[in-house]
Amino acid sequence: MIRIQLPQQLRSLAGIAGEAGVEVPPPVTLGAALDALEATYPTLSGTIRDHGTTRRRSFIRIFADGEDLSDAPPHTPLPRAIVEGRQPLRVVGAIAGG
Numbered sequence: 001m002i003r004i005q006l007p008q009q010l011r012s013l014a015g016i017a018g019e020a021g022v023e024v025p026p027p028v029t030l031g032a033a034l035d036a037l038e039a040t041y042p043t044l045s046g047t048i049r050d051h052g053t054t055r056r057r058s059f060i061r062i063f064a065d066g067e068d069l070s071d072a073p074p075h076t077p078l079p080r081a082i083v084e085g086r087q088p089l090r091v092v093g094a095i096a097g098g
Contacts (some may be wrong), residue, residue, distance in 0.1 A: 002033050002078070003088035010048070010091065014041040019088055028083045030062070031074025048091060063090040 004020040014020065022036040031054075038045045045051070048060050054074065056062065061070045065079040065087050081087040 001085055002028065002036070002082060003085055004033070004037055005088045005090045006044075007091065007093040009093065010044060013043050013047065015043070016041070028078050029074060030064075030069055030072055030076045030078060033078060033082075033089055034074075059094045059096065061092045061094050063092065 001021050002024050004022065006014070006016075006020060011017065011020075020037060020041060022033065022040050024032050024036045034049060037048070047057070048062075049056055056070060061068065062072075063069065065081045067079065069076060078089065079087070082089050
């Protein structure tokens, strides 16, 4: 089970109070985890990644075990701590401004 922490707005949209938990068959990659998240919580489809291109949306950042995977390709393997459920995959809403 992969644990995924979402920003409050996405948790509300998905109707969950805490972390999202998803089953991801091996190999556990960034793309597979996001696919599983969208399959488990269909209302999140298109909120983290664009519907057509599946590219990460501009104001979303993704972190795994302290590493920024925001620009990583979908086939990037997730760290062991994420795969084993010891650490959550974190989806964060970025802040812009000046």
